Amino acid sequence: MENVACNLCGSDRHTPVYEMPDRRFFREEFFTVVECNQCGLGFVNPRPAAAEMQKYYPREYYQNPPTTSHHRYLKRRFTAQAAYLEELEHGGGRKKLLDVGCANGEFPRFMAARGWDVEGVEVSESSQRISDFRVYTQEFQNIPVNNPAYDAVTAWAVLEHVHDPMAYFRKASRLLKRGGLFVFLVPNFGSVASRHLFCEDIPRHLYFFTRETVRQYLQKTGFALEKEDNGRKIYKLAPNNWLAFMVRTRLLGKKYSFRDVPLTSKEYRRVHHLQSGIVAALKYAAYSSASVMDRMLWPLIETAQILRKTYGVSTYVARRV
Numbered sequence: 001m002e003n004v005a006c007n008l009c010g011s012d013r014h015t016p017v018y019e020m021p022d023r024r025f026f027r028e029e030f031f032t033v034v035e036c037n038q039c040g041l042g043f044v045n046p047r048p049a050a051a052e053m054q055k056y057y058p059r060e061y062y063q064n065p066p067t068t069s070h071h072r073y074l075k076r077r078f079t080a081q082a083a084y085l086e087e088l089e090h091g092g093g094r095k096k097l098l099d100v101g102c103a104n105g106e107f108p109r110f111m112a113a114r115g116w117d118v119e120g121v122e123v124s125e126s127s128q129r130i131s132d133f134r135v136y137t138q139e140f141q142n143i144p145v146n147n148p149a150y151d152a153v154t155a156w157a158v159l160e161h162v163h164d165p166m167a168y169f170r171k172a173s174r175l176l177k178r179g180g181l182f183v184f185l186v187p188n189f190g191s192v193a194s195r196h197l198f199c200e201d202i203p204r205h206l207y208f209f210t211r212e213t214v215r216q217y218l219q220k221t222g223f224a225l226e227k228e229d230n231g232r233k234i235y236k237l238a239p240n241n242w243l244a245f246m247v248r249t250r251l252l253g254k255k256y257s258f259r260d261v262p263l264t265s266k267e268y269r270r271v272h273h274l275q276s277g278i279v280a281a282l283k284y285a286a287y288s289s290a291s292v293m294d295r296m297l298w299p300l301i302e303t304a305q306i307l308r309k310t311y312g313v314s315t316y317v318a319r320r321v
Contacts, residue, residue, distance in 0.1 A: 001046040001047065001048060001049065001052075002046055002047060002048075002049045003045060003046045004043070004045055004046075004047065006036040006038065006039060006041055006043070007041065007043065007164060007165055007166050007207065008036065008039050008041045008165075008166065008213055008216055008217060009036060009038050009039040009041070009216075011036055011037065011038040011039070013036070013037040013038065014034040014035060014036050014037055014043075014045065015034060015035050015037055016032050016033070016034050017033045017034060017035050017042065017195065018032075018033050018195075018196070018198065018257070018258065019031065019032045019033075019257075019258060020033075020198045020200075020202055020258045021202075021258070022056065022202060022203055023198075023201075023202075023267075024061075024201060024204075025056065025058065026056070029203075031044050031047070031202050031203050032044065032045060032046075033045075033200070033202070033208065035189075039213060039216060040189075040210055040212060040213055041189075041207065041208070041209070041210075041213045042189040042194075042195075042207065042208030042209070042210075043206060043207045043208065044202060044203055044205075044206045044207075047163075047203060047206055048203055050163050053163075054124070054125060056203055056204055057124050057204065061124075061204075062103060062104060062124070074106060075110075077234055077235075078106070078107055078110040078111075080233045080234050081107060081154070081156060081183075081234055082110065082111060082114065084154075084181070084183045084315070084317055085097070085111075085152050085154075085181065085183065088151050088152060088180075088181065089114070089115070089116075094115060094116065094117050095115075095116050095117070095151040095152065096116065096117045096118075096119075096149065096150050096151050096152075097111050097116045097117070097118050097119070097150065097151065097152045097153075097154065098118075098119050098120070098121065098150045098152070098153045098154075098175065099111075099118065099119075099120045099121070099153075099154050099155075099156075100120075100121045100140050100153060100154065100155040100158050100168070100172075101121065101122060101155055101156065101157070101158035101161070102120030102121060102122050102130070102135065103122060103124075104130070105120060105122075105130040105132070105133070105135070107154070107156065108120050108133055109132070109133075112133065118133050119133060119134045119135070119136070119150075120133065120134070120135040120136070121135065121136045121137075121138075121140050121143060122135055122136075122137065123137060123138065123139055139162075139167075140162075140167070140168050140171050140172075141164065141167035141168060141170070141171045143171075145175060146174060146175075147174075147175070148174070148175060148176055148177045148178065148180070148320075149175055149177075150175050150176055150177065150180060151176075151177055151180050151181070152176075152180055152181045152182075152183065153172045153175060153176055153180070153181075153182050153183075154182075154183045154184065155168070155172075155182075155183075155184040155185070156184070156185050156234065156235070157185050157186070157235055157313075158184065159184055159186050159207065159209070160186050160187050160200075160205045160206060160207050160208065160209070161204055161205065161206060162206070162207070163206065165207050165217065166217065166220070166221075169182075169217045169218070169220070169221040169223075170221050172221075173221045173222040173223060173320060176320040177320065178320055178321070179319060179320060180319070180320045181317060181318070181319055181320075182223060182317075182318045182319075182320065183315065183316070183317050183318075184315070184316055184318075185234055185235060185313055185314070185315045185316075186207075186208075186209045186214070186313065186314060186316070187200060187205065187208050187209065187237060187312060187313055188209070188210065188211075188230060188237075188310070188311060188312055188313055188314045189208035189209055189210045189213075190210045190211070190310060191237070191239075191305065191310050191311060191312040191313075192239055192242060192245065192305075192310070192312075193237045193238065193239045193240070193242075193311075193312035194208055194237060194312050195208075196245055196256060197239060197240055197241050197242065197245055197261075198241075198258050198261055199237055199238070199239070199240055199312060200237075209314075211228055211314065214228075214314075214316055218316075218318050222320060222321055223318035223319065223320060223321065224318065224319050224321050225316065225317075225318050226317045226318060226319050227316070227317040228309075228314050228315070228316050228317075229314065229315040229316075229317075230306060230309040230310070230311045230313075230314045231306045231311050231313075231314075231315075232302060232306070232311060232313070234313075234315060235313050236312070236313070237311070237312025237313045238298055238302060238312070239298070239301050239302065239305065239312065240264075240294070241261055241262070241290075241291065241294055242294060242297070242301055243290055243293060243294040243297060244256075244260065244261075244262070244290050244291075244294065247290075248260060262287070262288040262290070262291050263287075263288070264291075265280075265281070265284045265291075268280075268283075268284050268287060268288075269284075
């Protein structure tokens with residue numbers, strides 16, 4: 001574990017926001033999320049060092065269910081992602097894309113089918129090996145390209161995972177042609193889901209951004225922010241347990257900590273050795289009726305958050321100036 005200063009402004013003054021475990025793989029390990037007192041960037045501190053991180057990305061992290069519904073979901077998601085790059089497709093000639101954090105390579109393949117020349121960056125040893133297009137296996141800032149070679153760089157839910165986001169912004173600026181687009185999706189630390197409801201995937205998520213900290217990163221690295229889409233059309237960070245949070249904090253005037261968070265239905269089934277089905281659903285409803293009601297209210301709550309630009313994730317489009 002290592003202690004770090006703020007990646008954005010360099011300050012070593014910060015305030016703890018919350019503590020939670022790795023809910024996905026190592027529930028006995030707890031981590032603290034802090035907020036920089038100077039610029040407002042959120043980050044895990046102390047955090048696992050880079051050499052320790054492979055432990056938190058086992059092979060099952062990259063395994064997708066080979067179902068028809070999942071393939072439909074991926075097609076919808078990739079279509080939404082590609083829409084941010086459509087303006088570049090209308091220019092002359094083939095365009096070149098670098099997808100940072102390309103995982104198993106699905107999005108670059110989708111873009112190749114649309115006529116793009118594609119490359120990727122993926123450091124995890126647990127992801128699938130890719131042979132149909134070039135993939136750099138170093139950290140993004142260390143790949144052996146240092147000239148403006150790309151029309152677009154994308155990073156879908158990547159920057160929150162890395163140990164040095166500033167290095168990623170600088171490298172993207174160096175690799176993009178003038179007028180090229182850097183499109184990236186990150187958690188919204190200004191949202192209830194990210195800041196209060198323990199919905200982040202810690203410690204795989206190491207950094208948490210507000211629109212103001214994103215603006216500062218872009219200003220420091222030669223980008224002009226063109227667009228922010230706050231919403232759920234690519235990835236979701238749903239306000240799970242919003243109802244319990246509101247009751248406890250607004251009605252009862254108490255603090256909401258991780259110990260107040262009920263098990264998810266999946267966690268409940270695992271703990272009680274139950275198969276998915278009506279019996280398990282009824283038992284879970286008896287265990288946490290508030291969670292069931294909370295889930296029913298999600299569409300309404302999420303829609304209100306999107307209208308107010310307070311949803312849990314945002315996609316940003318920045319142009320290299």
